[in-house]
Amino acid sequence: ARDQIVALKEEVDRLAQPPAGFGVFLAANEDGTVDIFTGGRKLRVNVSPEIETDTLQRGQEVMLNEALNVV
Secondary structure: OOOEEEEHHHHHHHHHOOEEEEEEEEEEEOOOOOOEEEEEEEEEEEEOOOHHHHOOOOOOEEEOOOOEEEE
């Protein structure tokens, strides 16, 4: 029963997360930020430390959190 409660809580937490947006990677900047295109706007945003910006390619789709940072 306890395992079922834990599993249900994890499912509720997962479903309660805000939706992720998407953008198109344009370029990496020297300060660690990247330029993306999303929602008809070009933005300069931060990148999660787990993402290696040198592996991103121009035109690649990237996932954004609700603060519009690449995750």
